[in-house]
Amino acid sequence: MTTRIKEIFQTGQPDQSVTVQGWVRTKRELKEFTFLEVNDGSSLANLQVILEPTLPDYENVLKTISTGTAIAVSGNLVPSPGKGQNIELKAAEITLYGDCPADYPLQKKRHSFEFLRTIAHLRARTNTLGAVMRVRNACATAIHTFFQEKGFIWVHTPIITANDCEGAGELFTVTSLDLKKPANFAEDFFGKRAYLTVSGQLQAEVMAMALSNVYTFGPTFRAENSNTSRHLAEFWMVEPEMAFCDLEGDQDLAEAFLKYIFKFVLENCPEDLQFFNERIDKTVLSTAENIVNSEFGRITYSEAIELLEKADRQFEFPVEWGVDLQSEHERYLAEELFKKPVIVTNYPKTIKAFYMRLDDSNKTVSAMDILAPKIGEIIGGSQREERLDVLIQRMQEQGMNPDDLWWYLELRRYGSVPHAGFGLGFERLVQFMTGMTNIRDVIPFPRTPLSADF
């Protein structure tokens, strides 16, 4: 019976007999004995293992073990005289699973994140990427737990879609044609051109109109040729949708949601967050605590514009009512003015999507963006337009053909209700949580222009 290393640190007692299985991170040979640092991915900290010359076949074992080797170690736990860990393992028996030749790329030294991306099949064995994967998992678990506790239903909206008008963004085509000649989509698998989804929102609205409260959590796609540290061609998105909900309820849910996730990860991954705070970004913990403990600011777009106009500085992008907020504006509001997350609502209709509910002013829509210190926009949402005639007019204003979304419009014909929802880019959340600056380092296998390796 094997014990995970995380468990040993949590509940291991001196004299307890255990077997651990993992990979050797370092070997340090001293005159009297040898230290191994062993990691099994369950925790950031390695378990220190002591090999004494009395160990069967000591010399031979030492020769075969190096950084990267996979082993099992059985023995007794002993109190650790060193600082840091409270406990270590005195080996009585070692089993070698797989050795590791000297060309193993993860020798003990600092590697750049750029280099690690070229060995994405090995990089989760490093401290930083291992911690990212554990925090990513904790974020995902927090999301499911939050919604399930509130009675929301997880709905799997389709990845392949024939709607080319779901939202902003360039689309990938999905096809089973051989493509040796010009494509005739009438002969394609779905009988028409199909795409990868950019959002599950429209279909989530369908499910909310039957089940009241639902959420999606799945992959979405953008074929934008953006080779930046902020863009992925494939990323995961969370999109709750609530029937019988207005913009205020939407803000309440989003604020409770973010607080819950940060609290959950603070409680469940303290060691990993501490690591990020020390090694990656010294504001990781204070940012998380700020989210958990602040009451989010709430202002309208018009108020935001007024505040920006009064600001004692020049912005690169000039501010006036009607323009979209730029990153510099968002950061000024959240970081400098409010010093906490702030929700901006009721944006001009001209800069927002067709499905957002038109306000009585006829000038703004019931949209909301949550701006957070350091990261900018973390959540975007809205109350949806539930009035059939207004929705059709908004689509026409934006040059869309209402017939293309006949089923979406029918939700407004048959028992329409006020409803609202929002979207959270999952990788942005993980970046926010860990302080990692490049989005490619918070997803196991990033897909970006010219790169779909592994």
Added chain:
Amino acid sequence: MTTRIKEIFQTGQPDQSVTVQGWVRTKRELKEFTFLEVNDGSSLANLQVILEPTLPDYENVLKTISTGTAIAVSGNLVPSPGKGQNIELKAAEITLYGDCPADYPLQKKRHSFEFLRTIAHLRARTNTLGAVMRVRNACATAIHTFFQEKGFIWVHTPIITANDCEGAGELFTVTSLDLKKPANFAEDFFGKRAYLTVSGQLQAEVMAMALSNVYTFGPTFRAENSNTSRHLAEFWMVEPEMAFCDLEGDQDLAEAFLKYIFKFVLENCPEDLQFFNERIDKTVLSTAENIVNSEFGRITYSEAIELLEKADRQFEFPVEWGVDLQSEHERYLAEELFKKPVIVTNYPKTIKAFYMRLDDSNKTVSAMDILAPKIGEIIGGSQREERLDVLIQRMQEQGMNPDDLWWYLELRRYGSVPHAGFGLGFERLVQFMTGMTNIRDVIPFPRTPLSADF
């Protein structure tokens, strides 16, 4: 403050003042008062609402309310004199959100599942599809809870892949080319031809070689032109992968996993399962209890062949050592011989994938399939080949180019370990759980040949 109807049935007390929001399923006008059945998707059962002529604007309210109308009702709970429900709601105030014209397709009558597929944007408002969505959600939650409790990390393996050799099955191409001329994939988004994944296993192995125990739960794709009740072009799959695990550990985990899911859904969706048992398939409950309470049978493929050869019947597909088991064979073993799930292991290497571990016999591989009564194969898994030389030879035997999976092979060069995993088709599980015979009725928006609607 709104109360969900499920909660009212669970904890509602007479004289309690509540507000519910939902859709009218039926209206029954009697001389003295009117009954509405209201549903909000939280439970199968409708809440009965009583409207008395003393209600403000009674006549007008009655005129505007019909099947499909969205309303809020406030009032006091009263004990129900009828059978079935213990409680009903006496309306004091009604708010109309959205009316519902007479052409609403979901009038009170039986609709065929074929017809309901043509209105997938409305069908979750029916008893059966609503129950499917709740059970589907409970299955998904059970899966996450099971793995998280055991310390597994949820890893998001990529949807877009440049590997065309991940497993069996026809591939969809993903492209951002305009396709008005023959495709030159060197100019495509990823600089080479890219596909939709058929399995996250190979990438899950990468993550298991760092984090020990991981699982995927995400969409996978097949471009097979199979227009049957068992095939989808897009479906969800669960794939755990465990380092330091052999075929026996794999079987143990798979058995515990299935038992956990069925137990969880039995406990969390008793009303929905009861409904499926009464209306869809009278063996739903007994099948679920059989899974939870039986110790699964375990036999080798060779033993299975012997048992089939001894069977007192003619099979359509003749049996001899070396052939793949057909559905009729699998059902005979599980339904008639064992009368419970049975795990068949160590299949001939010629009929299984390259990554399955070669047994010492050189004839079989450490594969396993779990066969269940009524459904056939529900889980397929294996111990993976961890020996670099054997793996390369197996790839070459199957006509594959090992260089294409250089990173997968490197997992066997650097600290290789015995490891194992399995795959579960999520929609097959939901079918199994609900008794639904067509796979298109257990996913919100099915994608099949010539159909990517909604």
